[in-house]
Amino acid sequence: MTGPTISHLRVDGATLRYEVRGKGPLLLLIPGGTGGAASFDGVADELAAEYTVASYDPRGLSRSPLDDPEARQQVAQHADDAFQLLELLSPAAPARVVGCSSGAIVALHLLATRPERIERVVAHEPPVVEVLPDAAEHRALLARVQDTFLRDGLMPAAALLAAGLRRPGADPVDAQATELPPQAKERAERTMADMPYFIGRIIPTFMAYAPDVDRLKALSDRLVLAGGTDSRGELPYRPAAFLAERFGTELVHFPGGHTGLSTHPAEFGELLRKVLSVQSYG
Known part of the structure; x- marks a missing residue:
């Protein structure tokens, strides 16, 4: 298969770099x-x-620069970016959408606000911690992460965040600490430059985002909530499990943990093809 076609889209306050492959819906x-x-x-x-x-690349990452590098980031604006791509690439038909982690938060907002443009959403471990009964505890964690980031810098803040995301009592080296293939290592090195933006600008607003749970429940027939087989009990897993139980829907388990997309790509992709089929998950 030939490589993707790479293009750019001007949106409000940013230029998005996007890639397109294949044919079909x-x-x-x-x-x-x-x-x-x-x-x-x-x-x-x-x-x-x-x-x-x-x-x-979402706005603010190195290949999708912001007009104003200091602009405050909001889930709604990131969801509007996704909507603009839908309007450009599929103006006449609803689309399927897959979001992972913070991208899954964007996907949830997109479904809630633009349901006429969505046929199916797969949301893998959206860390919408505000839906959890112990949300106040996680707000306190996020405040500590931001204080640490401003006072001590990136790496101490990232370490504090990572510790807060693990399930209680888990060893820092657990099932998710899998040796990554060379391509994934290169990608991790390349994206380290974007970590200050992510920790300082995305985490505070995205993990404080409270989805419209009633609206999503009404649309749950086209929402697939997913978690990692190896991340049961960890913070990013818990909101998906909580919402699936509240909606009375299946929580689909993908291989690996929160980063299963990178550590188990073949198995992850195979299951993704199945859950994207309305016939398989109606």
């Missing part, structure tokens, strides 16, 4: 963290056998 992939479009490299080509697959 549109499948929009929304990345989390600092991985950008490249985080889907392990699954995009396979999915392109059935879909027009579009992936992109």
